[in-house]
Amino acid sequence: MNVSFILILLLFGAIATYFAGDKLAKTVALVFSLASAVFSVYILNLHQAGINPSFISQWITNPNVFIALQVDGLSLAMLLLTTFLTTIIIFSSFGNQYNNSKTFYALVLFMSFAMIGTFLSADAFLYYIFWELALIPIYFIALVWGNGDVEERKRAIIKFFIFTLAGSLFMLVAFIYLFQKAGSLMLSDLYAVRLTSQEQFWIFLAFFLAYAIKIPIFPFHTWQANTYQKAPAVGTMLLSGIMLKMGLYSVIRWQLPIAPIAAKTYMNIFIALSVVGVVYGSIVALKQRNLKKLLAYSSLAHVGLIAAGAYSLSVDGLRGAVLQMIAHGFVVVGLFFAAEVIERRFQTQEIAEMGGIRIQDSKFASLFMIVMLASVALPSTFNFVGEFTLLYSLYNVNIWFAIIAGTTIILGAVYMLNMFKNVMLGDKDSRVFAVVTTQEIIVFVVIIAVLLFFGMYPKPISDLVTPPLQEIVGRINRL
Amino acid sequence: MNTLIAISGLGVLCLLVEMFNARKAIVPITILGLLAILGYNISVYNTLGTFYNNMMLVDRFSVAFSSLFIVITTVLITMSHEFYKDRPTKISDFVAIKVFMLAGGVAMVSFGNLAMFFLGIEVLSISLYILAASNRLSLKSNEAGMKYFLMGSFASGIILFGIALIYGATGSFDLTTIYQVTHTASYPQWYIIGTIMVVIGMLFKIAAVPFHFWAPDVYEGAPALTTATMSTLAKVIAVATLYKLAIILVPGQTYAFQMIIVVVAMASMLLGNIMALRQNNVKRMLAFSGISHAGFMVMTLLISNNSANILLYYATSYAVAGLAIFAVIFYVMKDKENETIDNFNGFGKTHPLLAAVVTTSLLSMAGIPILSGFFAKFFLLSQVIQTGWIVLVIVAIISSIISVGYYFKIILAMYTKDSEQELTSIPLVYKIVAILLLVANIAIGLMPNLVLNLIS
Amino acid sequence: MQNILEQIGIENYIYLSVLLFCIGAFGVLYRRNAIIMFMSIEIMLNAVNLLLVAFSTYHQDAQGQVFVFFSMAVAAAEVAVGLSILVSIFRNTGSIDIDNLKNLKG
């Protein structure tokens, strides 16, 4: 069994979900996502046992295109993140009723399929296909099942779509150019291509456009807040939990090793942009009145830090980035789920209309608080491990990067605690908050368990991702 | 060669069938006939050569493209029975004209002599004039026909003038002779002018900027099936012919010629897409979209390696996607006073399957992966980048981004708005055609080698 | 034949037909009466025919003259179709002024 099975499984799952009908759809989807999670653990076992579950076969002979799915520690980590988060996300949506849920869940599984494909592909052509493919389901999920005024939603989501597509098309140009140089788009061939620094600069820039929009890095982030706000909870979680990691992962996997000279020459600029995003996102979040938007901007700040770490071109930075990607994936899903739990009861995202929840449901308050604390990187949570490593890597580049990016731990505390105070605390029991259901608690508990366990013992993940990262950094430094 | 004769014979047969009052049999007979011809055509894939004193020149290029034309015509004729349901007496004419048009098209890709080319293009054009104006009582249709006729015959004049100059310069209409003359001896300057005039005439046919003005008006005014014919069959034929002409007639790839093509391609892609943004009429929008695709296809003239294959692939993908959309448009716009996007409102809820077909086809045109449109653009651009015209690639990318804006207008209408009209069941034939085309689209996307290596 | 060409020179034929062609083209451009536009197009085609015949003689080659026959036949067919469309329009609008045809635009 090789890793391609997981893609087939999910694709088949999407089809099966569609034909299972509206009533059964979510259960079927959960079963398939769970199966994919289990299978990804199996792949992990194979990998640990030294067996390589990669898959390569020729697809198009002229031009030379391969279906190449590569498994190493890095892609495996992302695979696990995706399958587990998808399962959690699908499970978290059990409290919602969606029209035409068969299509909805089929799209969710399809998206998971595409994202996993992106993480596994070792052929740029295949990678690009999956990259674009992931965009379609989320577009429809956000458009059809989103919330708020239809016209506004349309505007926000078409903006998102065109933005991301625009970025990725420039990446496509870069790949086409590389294809002409290398004669193939296999990752290994692309790594081997010798490019002048001029060429590398343009290729780096084209990649950057694609990834900066996806991640997003300031000032390419304007699609983000509105899209997160308008998308349904599941869509927001998929977007923020997994999809933006595609961009970060790609920075590490594709952008840096293919254009190492450019990366080295211009790293300070890109770190600076990312760091500006950190501060900017935090400051904008201070005054947000909409809960989901606030979380969106906080996400902007966090991923800015991850991107900065990735551009620091050190093993520490990359490892911190990967760790934080995983941590952020879980935490942001938890946060948006908390927002969703509130929205299910209050039918609002406006912070001003909330409050007095802790009095009525202290369990939910505690769960939300733990997730929130993880997001502000309290030590002993996974996010701290990531954030510490990232800041340390930035410190090694320049102390000012670390200090400026470090303000996120202050500003993050400010807006998060403010949010928590206004949303949860206080004595305003004019609105009834129904106690969280067991299903909702399970979602939180799973997320919190992951965050705390790896917060105390990140070694398994760290050990998993370090060898490929060392290789990548070695490649960057060799040239 | 026999393909051409068979097609012409089939056209005559259609008219005869009408005489024998077997009107209902026309469409099936024609389809069967076309399929038989297709089979024959594929069988001569490996037996190539020239016929009738080099009047016809059958090579892989012509076989592959004429097969594509036949397939497209088959699809169009399959739908014509349903489309012309309310005008049953005229059906033989319409079918026959389409078959003749196909004959013109086949002549255009397999000509060995400029006379044959001229005849082909005139057969094609005259058929289209008739089809465009075929809705006699509709002023719009008349206007479309008239505009197309005026501009078309003007363009014919130019082509003819070009041919005359070529003849004057080389002393022959024969392609091989011309080729020899231009590649061995010196030739007067007016030869280039003649070539350019012929090329411009063809650019008019494929509706490339700045010779595109007729397209939106004619597409809008003509009956939907004719629009479909023009935007798929006629465009593909014209592009293929342009390609063949340019490859043979233009001596060497001079910088000046490349420059013209680059400018035309860029203008077509950008203008087509930008203009399409502001359209409300679906047919008109597709006309502008077609203009931009013409711009893309023209880029094949720049590339030296594998260009015919890529053109074929692009044309196939474009035609398949376009036909699928039109199959749905026939149903949606049936008996509608205006043909605006609003007619698609709520289509996603009422007809999820067909909405999916339209969506995927539009995505294919926009160039989203796994659909053939993406591969077409990828193959094309990957060759163009080799020529060094990176600006052109960037413009192509930018115009692709713009194109998403209007393709998604239809998608948005289908999925976010509510329908105001009651449900009518969709004719089976449209449904089957649409779905088959979707399958074909995905199939040639997943297995590009099916189409990509036909012409080596 | 040879003599005439020698006396007048091929260039002059070319100039003449270009001139005729341009006249035709300007006719199409500037006249708004459909019939006159048709006639202008005919002038363009005939200019080409003249040129073809001249070249045919110049090259001592019959192909050009044969081509003229094709061209004339096609022109006739074309005009036939054009006129029938014009009739149809005349029935609908009662006018053959091409400027009335501005319903399709934008």
Next chain:
Amino acid sequence: MEKNLALVLVLAPFFGFLANIFFGKKAGKGFVGLLGTLSILISFFATTYFFMQIQSTGKPIEVKLFPWIALESFQIDMSFLLDQLSVLWLLFVTGIGTLIHMYSISYMHDDENMHKFFAYLNLFVFFMITLVMGSNLLVMFIGWEGVGLCSYLLIGFWYKNQDYNDAAKKAFIMNRVGDLGLLIGIFILAYVFGSLDYHLIARDIFSQELSATDSALISIAALCLFIGATGKSAQIPLYTWLPDAMAGPTPVSALIHAATMVTAGIFMVTRLNFVFDLAPNVQTIIAVIGAGTAIVAAAIGLVQNDIKKVLAYSTVSQLGLMFLALGLGAYEVAVFHVITHAFFKACLFLGSGSVIHALHGEQDMRNMGGLKKVMPITFWTMMISTLAISGIFPFAGFWSKDEILMTAFHGNTILWVVGSIASIMTAFYMFRLMYLTFFNDFRGTEHQKKHLHESPALITIPLVILAILAAVGGLISLPGNSWLNHYLAPLFHKAHEAHHLDGTAYMLMGIATVGALVGIGMAYAKYLKKQEVPEQDSEITGIAKVLYNKFYVDEAYEMLIVNPLYKLSHFFRKYIETAVSELLFGLGKVTNSIGNQGKLVQNGSVGVYLFAFVLGLSSILIYLFLV
């Protein structure tokens, strides 16, 4: 064995936390209190064992658990270190912790969320233990932030009141400001030494010559670490959260905001004394800031009317004195004062809690008075502690404060003067507190008066124990014969000249005592003799008003930092966001408007179309001719 016992020491409070949070509500209040107290007591016993161990062997015990964060150049382990310093700290953390837990059983008995209170309190002790026991800076940082979290939870324990929540938030955020400094300091140390382990850093420092850049970096690191300490230990400029933190229940103020958490900064500086020794400039800064904080806070404390606020400012002021000592390199003196301060300040807070309890939540001293007779135990215990804090012989505070002043006198006379004035002020406001609270007649409502009572035994027993400690605590470090100095000696690598009991010493002691007596006398004259009661808020004028409003520091921060930040946020949100997105939308608009123009050209006229055709044709031909 040692490893297990160490784990018990760390984890007992944590299990107490888990048990209380999950089962506390069902198990009932008696169980909650008992469990909460017992879990700390277990830790206390474990600590005692280790204390004995270390007393006898003098060898630090290191407990490695598992690798935690791996960096490219080094690895950070989850491991604990039990040496003289940490065990000493643990002793009074768990010891006082136990007493305060006990106290809370009675104090919090009427609160519906008592189980949560104990859970948080246990969690706090757990984090405090982690902070103290961590064998490297990052494990300490877990505890460091963890205690901040618990402080946040406990200050905002009565979360229905948004003002309390604001106070909690403020505490957390100001701490975070310091934490950033601490983190940067950690980075620098990690960069320079390639390790965060105390031992390894110390070894590196002593085993090799440091380059000039490294020395400079270490100075910056020391400064950054000190910024961290100012946050946690409420020093200028980050001290304003501590008075606000009095919103929490009184046992919390006693445990967290007086005895333990706020001393974390002193602990950290002491722990890293070898780093600070390398940065004399930073030490000067520390001393100056410490002295400044001592006098500023004491001055504010002079006029506060809320009994807990007075104590809070007193805490800030005392912490300032400790930093003064640290800045002068007298780590053991600072530690000594930490310990004595923990005793008497905890006692004072608990006593004030007892008073507040008796008055049903009244905290304003203007509405108290005459409680001496009703609450004798509370009065006497508090009196002892007040004497201790004022530095009256022979109570604990006398010895420790005297040491600090003596160190200051030897270091810098100005610092000594400042410290002495702060001491005099301390004596004044503490006795002001005592007189207003316990003497004269009761000024509260009739209703309150009827219900006045002495607190139950669970409250008074800890008071008595703490009062005894406050009285005799000075014995651990008598001048000339200091057990503490001897005990801590292995930690410090720089030799200190011991202060001999010479004439100067006696003179200084005399001056300090006289100063304290002066302060007491002034308070006596003003509040007992004249029976003055502080004016209502609106009547306060002049310097007193400035003091009463805490020098308007909060307002200044609001104006200089908070508001600009919010304004910036508003600006970003309203203008930058819009501008960036409009810029991109603008491109869309441009293309759309081109489309609109194009529509005008496409006007339906065949003439225009043909014209364009010919234009295109001729331009192409002309181009060809030109080329």
